[in-house]
Amino acid sequence: MTGVWSPSSEHGAKQTQPDTDNGRLRAYLLFLVVAFAIYCIANAFTQDVRFFGLCVLILVGLLAALILAPMDGRLHLLVRLSAMCAGIMAIVVPLAGEVLAGKALAVAVHEGPVWPQILVLLFAARVLAESCEQRFGALWRNPLGSGNARTQSMSSAVLLGSCFTLLFYQLTGSIAVAPERLDALAIIVRAFTGTTIIHVAIVLLFFVVVAATLDAALLAHQDSAVLRKLRDICRAQLADEGDVSKAQLERSANAALPQYAHTRTMYFVREAVRNRVDPTAARSLVAFHAASRHLIRALLAFIPLLGFLGTVIGLTAAVGGLPGELQASGNGDIDIGASLLGLAVKFETTLLGLAGALVASLLLALLEKREGEIAAECFHLVEMLPDEPPSV
Incomplete structure (x- = not known):
């Protein structure tokens, strides 16, 4: 049957895939090894022997995966474990010790040199x-x-989101706005640069969602690139043979682009060639992408909820402290102005959560708009071709 991926075409895909994808993965692994080595050297004089032992184990795992490519299932497991351990170490050491000592995480990030951790998290995320x-x-x-x-x-999204979070607090840690300033700009800046654990959690979750959306955008960019290649194939066949049919397009795509068989563009083209335009027929690949999208939307919903949680915690603490203030005043008088100012500050987390959810929702909507356009372009490309080449 036309367009079915036969064992021969499957063999060709297996031969093509390692040369391209493994080269890219090995490049990311090499960058990760260099970044992690720099990170280990940067923390060499402040950590104990256990730190060096873990560094050696992680470096051995990364180097083994780098040397033993092309990848199989077991090597991919080694790659994932090594990259995740490198990313976790970059987050924990030395920031965890400073936080346990009583320093706010945002302050610790701004005061310390975290660019080695940022590099490790960036390349670990790309490896994953x-x-x-x-x-x-x-x-x-x-x-x-x-x-x-x-x-x-x-x-990968969690590590890349952590990378963005460290970079954010590294750049914004010196910004400070007095609590007495209640103009719109001051309120927004104070909300985004807050140093409480709720502020940090909202910023981290926001950047995790942004990182997942960015990863999905890279997949959509790959789909666009494959669509351009398919158009080039059609133009080449038109120039050589004077015409091209749907079946010819699918056969040429299968032969020329086997390494992209798992992309949505190739999937939609095959569906269109076989006239399966019913959405229920396109279940497998679409379902895989929908599963990831459901998780992104679930995380997106948590951003404003964290903001409300921070406000509720702040209000609870403020109301719980009122009896103590009344007893301390003796005559029942309390500073209402100071209390109201404190309550205003408590709503900063809600503002931060709502703003983060709005921005992330907009980015996701733009991504899904582009994904829908790619699918429509694939079906339109096939619809313009005849079912069979014209008879001579």
Whole structure:
């Protein structure tokens, strides 16, 4: 049957995929090894021997994966574990010790040199994202293979969101606005630069959602690139043969772009060629992407909820402290102005949560708009082609 991925075409995909994707993954691994080595050296004089032991283990794992490529299932497991451990260490050391000593996380990030941690988190996130895409592509081409298929790595989103959070507080830690200033700009700046644990949690969750959306945007960019390649194939066939049919387009795409068999563009083109425009027929690949999107939307809903939680905690603390203030005043008089100012500050987390949710929702809406346009362009490209080449 036309367009079915036969064993021969599958073999070609397996031959093509490692040369391209493994080169990109090995490049990210190399950058991660260098960044993690710099991070270890930067903390060499402040940590004990246990830190060096963990650093050596992680570096050995990363170097083993770098040397032993091309990747199989076990090496991908080693890559993921090593990259995640490197990212977790970059988050915990030395920031956890400073936080346990009583320093606010945002203040600790601003006061310390965190650029080595930022580099480690950035490249660890890219390693996890690339490994996830490789594993999904392999399982898409061979459903009988082992492992779990997912289109996006949430571990990558968490590490990249942590990277953005460190960078954010590194850049904004010196900004300070007096609580007495209640103009709109001062309120917004104070909300975004708050140093409480709720402020930090909202900022981190916001950047995790942004990182997941960015990862999905990179996949959409790949779909756009594949669509451009398909158009080039059509133009080349029109120039050589004078015409191109739907079946010819699918055969040429299968032969020329086997490494992109798992992309939505190739999937939509095959669906359009076979006239399966019913959304219920396009379940498999769309369902994989929808599963990741459901998780992003769930995390998005938590951003304003965290803001409300911070406000409730602040109000509870303020109301709980009123009896003590009344007893301390003796005559029952309390400073209402100071209390109202404190209550106004308590609502900053709600403002931060709502603003973060609005921005993240807008970014997600723009992404889904582009994804819908790509799907429509794929179907339109196939619709303009005849079912069979014209008879001579």
